[in-house]
Amino acid sequence: MHDLPKYNGTSDPNEHVTAYTCVVKGNDLKDDEIESVLLKNFGETLSKGAMMWYHKLAPNSIDSLAMLADSFIKGHVSAIKVATRKSDVFKIKQRENEMLREFVSHFQMEWMELPPVIDDWAVQAFTQGLNKRSSVASKQLKQNLVEYPAVTWSDVHNRYQSKIRVETTN
Numbered sequence: 001m002h003d004l005p006k007y008n009g010t011s012d013p014n015e016h017v018t019a020y021t022c023v024v025k026g027n028d029l030k031d032d033e034i035e036s037v038l039l040k041n042f043g044e045t046l047s048k049g050a051m052m053w054y055h056k057l058a059p060n061s062i063d064s065l066a067m068l069a070d071s072f073i074k075g076h077v078s079a080i081k082v083a084t085r086k087s088d089v090f091k092i093k094q095r096e097n098e099m100l101r102e103f104v105s106h107f108q109m110e111w112m113e114l115p116p117v118i119d120d121w122a123v124q125a126f127t128q129g130l131n132k133r134s135s136v137a138s139k140q141l142k143q144n145l146v147e148y149p150a151v152t153w154s155d156v157h158n159r160y161q162s163k164i165r166v167e168t169t170n
Contacts, residue, residue, distance in 0.1 A: 006047035013076040017069045020045050038065045042072075050076065086117045090124075094131040100138045103130070104160055119152045126156055 004023050007016040024038050039062065043054045053075050062068045073080075092110045094103040107126055111117060117125075123145075130142040141159060150156045 004045055006045055007050045007076075008047045009049040009053070009076055010079055012080050013073045014080065016045070017072060021065070035065055039068060042068060084114055086115050086121065088114055089117045089121055090128060092125060093129045094134050094138060096131065096134065098131070098134055100135055100141065100160065103134070103138070104157075122153050123150045123156050126153075 004019055007013070020042065021038065024041065025034060027037075029037055043051070046054050053072075057071070062071065089111055092107050094100075094106075098106065107129065111122055111125075127142060127145040127150075130138050130145075132139040132142055144159055145156065150159065
């Protein structure tokens, strides 16, 4: 177990259970030995609050790895990060004083951090995220994208390139 970092209650408990199971199963045990080793040695992989949680379990209350994992994950659910969703692309908005070129860059950087998002979602999210009050170029681009919907990010970028000239001359 020395290769497995001890779980202290601050990271995703699902990941710890998975890593622990992989380490134990990689120890050349017979199939009928794996479950008992998993149950017996789990406490050795815990520290701090997670160790306290383990010691508070009622004796003989857990008789399978599935029960242990379920109880462990429920006991440490607060450590699970809220997963980023593809739909979060629609939360990217142009700030009040953000120039169009800044928003395009800001949008692309946030979009890249999300799980894969199909082009038409990104186009729709970008269009909705444009703030018409931000600049003349933003207003014109949003109007253009609403009147003549783009299908790909390339279409949006090409239209942006033509609108950016308007912004720099104003």
